[in-house]
Amino acid sequence: MAKKIVPCKVPMTEQPASERIHNYQEVPHGYTDEQAMEEALRCLQCAKPTCMDGCPVNVDIPGFLALTAYGDFRGAIDLIKKTNSLPAVTGRVCPQEVQCEGVCVLNKKFEPVGIGRLERFVADWEGRQGMSVLSDTPRPTDKKVAVVGSGPAGLTAAADLARMGYQVEVFEALHEPGGVLVYGIPEFRLPKDIVKREVDYVRSLGVQIHMDFIVGSVATLDELLEKYDAILLGTGAGLPWFMDLPGENLGGVYSSNEYLTRVNLMKAYRYPEYDTPVSRGNRVLTIGGGNTAMDAARTALRLGAKESIIVYRRSRAELPARAEEVHHAEEEGVQFNLLTTPVAFHGKDGRVTSLECIKNELGEPDASGRRKPVPIEGSNFFIEADVMIIAIGQSPSPLIANTTPELKTMKNGTVAADMNTMKTSKKGVFAAGDIITGGATVILAMGQAKIAAKTIDEYLKTGVW
Amino acid sequence: MYKILRKEVFSETVKLMVLEAPLVAHKAKPGQFVIVRIDETGERIPLTIADFDAVAGTVTIIFQEVGKSTMQMGLLEEGDFFENVVGPLGHPTEIKNYGKVIVVAGGVGIAPIFPIARALKQAGNHVTAIVGARSHSLLFWEDRMRAASDELIICTDDGSYGRKSLVTEPLREILEQNKDIAQVWAIGPSIMMKFASATTKPFNVPTLVSLNTIMVDGTGMCGGCRVVMDNGPKFVCVDGPEFDGHHVDWELLLARLKFFQSEEKQAIEHWKEHQCKTEAMLDAQTKAAQHG
Numbered sequence: 055m056a057k058k059i060v061p062c063k064v065p066m067t068e069q070p071a072s073e074r075i076h077n078y079q080e081v082p083h084g085y086t087d088e089q090a091m092e093e094a095l096r097c098l099q100c101a102k103p104t105c106m107d108g109c110p111v112n113v114d115i116p117g118f119l120a121l122t123a124y125g126d127f128r129g130a131i132d133l134i135k136k137t138n139s140l141p142a143v144t145g146r147v148c149p150q151e152v153q154c155e156g157v158c159v160l161n162k163k164f165e166p167v168g169i170g171r172l173e174r175f176v177a178d179w180e181g182r183q184g185m186s187v188l189s190d191t192p193r194p195t196d197k198k199v200a201v202v203g204s205g206p207a208g209l210t211a212a213a214d215l216a217r218m219g220y221q222v223e224v225f226e227a228l229h230e231p232g233g234v235l236v237y238g239i240p241e242f243r244l245p246k247d248i249v250k251r252e253v254d255y256v257r258s259l260g261v262q263i264h265m266d267f268i269v270g271s272v273a274t275l276d277e278l279l280e281k282y283d284a285i286l287l288g289t290g291a292g293l294p295w296f297m298d299l300p301g302e303n304l305g306g307v308y309s310s311n312e313y314l315t316r317v318n319l320m321k322a323y324r325y326p327e328y329d330t331p332v333s334r335g336n337r338v339l340t341i342g343g344g345n346t347a348m349d350a351a352r353t354a355l356r357l358g359a360k361e362s363i364i365v366y367r368r369s370r371a372e373l374p375a376r377a378e379e380v381h382h383a384e385e386e387g388v389q390f391n392l393l394t395t396p397v398a399f400h401g402k403d404g405r406v407t408s409l410e411c412i413k414n415e416l417g418e419p420d421a422s423g424r425r426k427p428v429p430i431e432g433s434n435f436f437i438e439a440d441v442m443i444i445a446i447g448q449s450p451s452p453l454i455a456n457t458t459p460e461l462k463t464m465k466n467g468t469v470a471a472d473m474n475t476m477k478t479s480k481k482g483v484f485a486a487g488d489i490i491t492g493g494a495t496v497i498l499a500m501g502q503a504k505i506a507a508k509t510i511d512e513y514l515k516t517g518v519w
Numbered sequence: 520m521y522k523i524l525r526k527e528v529f530s531e532t533v534k535l536m537v538l539e540a541p542l543v544a545h546k547a548k549p550g551q552f553v554i555v556r557i558d559e560t561g562e563r564i565p566l567t568i569a570d571f572d573a574v575a576g577t578v579t580i581i582f583q584e585v586g587k588s589t590m591q592m593g594l595l596e597e598g599d600f601f602e603n604v605v606g607p608l609g610h611p612t613e614i615k616n617y618g619k620v621i622v623v624a625g626g627v628g629i630a631p632i633f634p635i636a637r638a639l640k641q642a643g644n645h646v647t648a649i650v651g652a653r654s655h656s657l658l659f660w661e662d663r664m665r666a667a668s669d670e671l672i673i674c675t676d677d678g679s680y681g682r683k684s685l686v687t688e689p690l691r692e693i694l695e696q697n698k699d700i701a702q703v704w705a706i707g708p709s710i711m712m713k714f715a716s717a718t719t720k721p722f723n724v725p726t727l728v729s730l731n732t733i734m735v736d737g738t739g740m741c742g743g744c745r746v747v748m749d750n751g752p753k754f755v756c757v758d759g760p761e762f763d764g765h766h767v768d769w770e771l772l773l774a775r776l777k778f779f780q781s782e783e784k785q786a787i788e789h790w791k792e793h794q795c796k797t798e799a800m801l802d803a804q805t806k807a808a809q810h811g
């Protein structure tokens with residue numbers, strides 16, 4: 055019997071824009087048990103669930119939705135966790151509109167099932183119950199694996215390998231584990247308690263996490279290989295890009311990494327209770343159109359900026375950020391200067407005061423398939439602002455590659471790896487996440503880490519490289 | 520957690536601490552630095568490794584109290600802990616036999632200069648050291664600097680000890696009298712490094728300075744430490760901290776250092792107010808205890 059289709063998602067309440075720009079709390083409130091069950095019921099339980107093709111880690115979406123619809127939240131979360139070790143995170147930050155929800159059959163005519171929201175719901179539900187006891191007891195092995203970096207890639211691989219019975223140690227350069235999840239993505243989008251819960255879970259599996267340990271300077275990969283049988287590199291893409299424009303080094307011009315690290319990792323939003331300052335600014339301008347740019351522009355409002363302006367060189371349709379982030383930014387009053395390219399920073403007494411820009415029109419599609427911005431001669435104009443944030447992308451830091459001659463890298467600084475096995479050019483060394491793709495997504499990093507964990511297991515069992 | 524094994528007070532504002540940090544000590548080389556964080560609410564503070572002992576697993580830091588964080592550090596005692604110590608960071612100094620070299624230190628710059636001078640001397644260089652301090656009471660490690668050099672010249676601003684002059688004066692004289700100086704290191708306040716570089720420029724002697732920019736992570740992730748050289752921007756934490764002073768854009772560097780001044784003042788005020796409250800509270804408690 056054909057099921058009656060409910061066209062729209064069960065609405066999720068959120069903090070009103072006027073209120074939330076004055077605090078750092080999470081924006082959407084999440085579903086209640088009843089709302090979650092009602093939303094999960096919208097799933098048609100397709101025989102060929104297209105939604106799963108859109109999920110890089112193959113979450114059994116109809117399976118967990120059916121369990122959720124019946125109120126078996128424990129069953130739902132256990133099922134998700136079979137393939138996704140960070141559901142509270144991915145439910146919040148996956149670009150669902152181009153992944154699972156984008157290819158849900160309902161999406162053709164109606165709103166897709168709120169897969170991300172429900173994933174978040176069951177993960178948060180579990181968080182409230184306390185951790186589930188692990189059913190599969192690890193078989194002990196004496197093999198040791200070193201995981202470098204504690205972002206989504208490192209945490210996922212560490213968890214999988216620990217569950218397989220390996221002794222896993224994680225080495226993290228910063229003073230807190232989590233990678234971009236703690237230093238980049240702000241609290242109002244991903245509460246840090248959630249990241250902490252995930253990290254605690256990984257620790258509960260017996261994984262040791264060493265902070266303040268910069269691989270490449272405290273120990274090279276070769277030195278690690280003397281003590282560990284395999285290494286997974288999950289060091290991300292931490293090197294911020296600048297534009298090489300005049301005035302770029304004036305005071306008040308930040309990379310998004312610096313701005314967001316000060317605010318999130320160092321908690322400058324709680325300054326002076328916390329010691330690290332950040333310029334709050336009256337008019338803050340952010341250059342770029344990705345998640346990072348949205349995060350920076352929305353953070354600026356919360357730090358007290360009267361105006362927060364985004365400058366992006368293509369049109370709205372090409373904004374690479376998650377749809378929800380763009381939507382939230384617009385609601386909060388972030389202004390968008392589209393089809394605009396910066397040409398110079400101007401300042402006074404060493405501080406930035408305005409950005410000179412040029413207007414673009416859209417030309418032919420470029421290598422990325424997006425229409426290329428073409429500058430309009432003589433259309434220069436100025437935007438005044440006292441803080442400017444450059445959020446145009448980042449690539450992997452050269453630190454490890456520089457100290458490991460055999461590790462092959464590509465032109466853009468990413469480490470070369472076989473995408474089927476995650477093997478690098480150096481024996482015993484695997485890589486996953488932004489270090490091989492450049493800035494991508496949490497879920498892709500996790501997906502690669504899962505493959506890496508599997509091939510590390512094979513390698514350690516067979517010794518065959 | 521990283522334990523403070525020893526504390527020495529050089530003056531009211533300059534202090535030395537020996538920290539237990541075996542991983543750092545094991546790898547440290549002259550010219551490198553660490554980043555420390557006092558506690559959960561603390562900043563990440565870059566400090567040069569003034570000395571290290573790989574066998575004992577210790578690193579020595581010497582710091583001057585200039586703002587909230589360094590003042591708070593000054594209150595820590597032997598047996599207390601730093602929450603974080605990370606390093607060694609930055610490129611080590613290139614130590615080899617250059618021939619005749621000069622090392623110039625201003626103020627706490629003695630701390631970073633000392634291990635460099637010692638290593639240069641061990642490598643067979645003839646080392647002339649010029650050390651400058653505002654006054655005699657602010658001078659430290661004279662004996663160590665004497666041992667690490669072939670010749671030691673001390674200057675004070677107020678003439679309370681050694682020669683009454685800035686370090687740039689003897690530096691110019693030596694360069695005028697010796698045409699065979701192969702290289703100069705100058706470490707101290709930015710303004711002193713700027714003038715030391717200007718002094719050596721006419722003589723065309725390569726002059727390495729160790730830049731003290733504002734930093735956050737120290738791993739090349741934020742770009743906050745960027746400095747502009749003749750050949751473009753560089754990150755001090757990973758490309759430096761040593762650079763040829765003749766190619767640094769000093770005006771920009773000095774402007775960037777001033778950037779957080781208003782926030783820094785606020786931090787000190789907030790902290791002092793808090794300190795007073797805590798002290799008042801402790802006082803009250805002590806009194807209550809005495810009466811009770």
Ligand SMILES: Cc1cc2nc3c(=O)[nH]c(=O)nc-3n(C[C@H](O)[C@H](O)[C@H](O)COP(=O)(O)OP(=O)(O)OC[C@H]3O[C@@H](n4cnc5c(N)ncnc54)[C@H](O)[C@@H]3O)c2cc1C
Pocket residue numbers: 147148149202203204205206207208225226227228231232233234235238239267268269270288289290291292314345346347349376451453454486487488489493494495496497499
């Ligand atoms: C502001 C911002 C917002 C984003 N928003 C989203 C979003 O909404 N959705 C989404 O899917 N993706 C988003 N992303 C992208 C996503 O965060 C990354 O793709 C993902 O974190 C990559 O994971 P990773 O584990 O490869 O690396 P990272 O998360 O970068 O973690 C790498 C870790 O390695 C450590 N490390 C680096 N070098 C060393 C070394 N030499 N020794 C030891 N440790 C080292 C780093 O300190 C870091 O902790 C965002 C990124 C940013 C910057």
Ligand SMILES: Cc1cc2nc3c(=O)[nH]c(=O)nc-3n(C[C@H](O)[C@H](O)[C@H](O)COP(=O)(O)OP(=O)(O)OC[C@H]3O[C@@H](n4cnc5c(N)ncnc54)[C@H](O)[C@@H]3O)c2cc1C
Pocket residue numbers: 552562564565566567568581582583584585586587588589590627630631730731732733734760776777778779780783784786
């Ligand atoms: C690679 C490196 C090595 C260093 N080594 C030493 C050392 O061995 N001993 C030592 O005493 N100091 C050293 N410094 C400087 C030290 O990091 C700063 O003095 C400290 O961060 C100031 O923190 P604060 O909160 O006490 O002062 P703040 O309140 O942050 O600043 C007070 C004043 O100091 C200036 N200032 C702030 N940060 C810096 C900085 N990074 N460099 C220079 N001036 C700054 C400010 O402009 C302000 O005028 C080093 C810095 C770098 C980058």
Ligand code: SF4
Pocket residue numbers: 108109110111112113115138144145148150153154155169170173497
């Ligand atoms: S992990 Fe991401 S893509 Fe996969 S189901 Fe969850 S939200 Fe969708």
Ligand code: SF4
Pocket residue numbers: 096097098099100103104105106115116119157158159160167169
């Ligand atoms: S495609 Fe949509 S409706 Fe079909 S199973 Fe997946 S979530 Fe349910």
Ligand code: FES
Pocket residue numbers: 733734735736737738739740741742743744745754755756757
């Ligand atoms: S301190 Fe962040 S890049 Fe140098």
